[in-house]
Amino acid sequence: MAEVDFMSVLHKSTQRDYLARVNDSEFPKARAAELAKKFDFDYWDGDRRICYGGYRYLEGRWEKVARAMVDHYSLPEKPKILDIGCGKGFLLYDFLKVIPTAEIYGIDSSTYALANCKSEIKGRLQLGSATELPWPDNYFDLVISINTLHCLQAHHLDPALREMERVGKFHKYLCVESWRNQSEKANLLYWQVTCEAFHTPEAWKWWFERTRYSGDHSFIYFE
Structure with a gap:
């Protein structure tokens, strides 16, 4: 298990006004979170003050x-790749640009995201839960989960990590939100709208050890 950063290139490209997020007159933090946690239109394509404000496919972004x-992991010629919390499937679609022979699979709890996914891969995505993955042991060559598992409370986080470990052969990678100091903790509390697991890196590593998660990981910080 190692800390490998694949996500800073995207995360650090966004400018954030944390106080404006909290104090907005129409969508203050609590109201935004109520809407976002439904993972429906408001979360993906609603007002930017709630969450994404239009989660669209951008050529080359993912x-x-x-x-x-692909450059980091040694994958077979026709790898099976699973994205847990795949959303609209943009990352999986771009995996096919890099490895056209890959077998891609995605699972997400948002019916809205799946209904509005990339049409080219619609048949490869399915509705479901990270806590009960419908695949056999050691089925995938690469299992990823980006900005998903921190949305789970403890009683769901435990089985989700165990399931991610179960279905992956060797290569697994997850990215979650975290904080290292009180400033980052405050910013995380101000900015996030779906996070339930507010853990430091040390606490996340405790979860990995507890659930025997052996894959790689990285953390997103709100500096």
């Missing part, structure tokens, strides 16, 4: 992440 993962 391809750089997919390519970095």
Whole structure:
């Protein structure tokens, strides 16, 4: 298990006004979180003050992440790749640009995201839960989960990590939000709208050890 950063290139490209997020007159933090936690239209394509404000496919945005993962991991010629919390499937679609022979699979709890995914891969994505993955042991050559598992409370986080470990052969990678100091903790509390697991890196590593998660990881910090 190692800390490998694939996500800073995207995360640090966004400018954030934390106080404006909290104090907005129409969508203050609590109201935004109520809407976002439904993972429906408001979360993906509603007002930017709630969450994404229009989660659209941007040419090349996710391809750089997919390519970095392919360059890092030794994958077979026709790898089976699973994205837990795949959303609209943009990363999986870009994996096919890097490895056209890959078998891609995605699972997400948002019916809205799946209904509005990339049409080219619609048949490869399915509705479901990270806590009960419908695949056999050691089925995938690469299992990824980006900005998903921190949305789970403890009683769901435990089985989700165990399931991610179960279905992956060797290569697994997850990215979650975290904090290292009180400033980052405050910013995380101000900015996030779906996070339930507010853990430091040390606490996350405790979860990994507890659930025997052996894959790689990285953390997003709100500096």
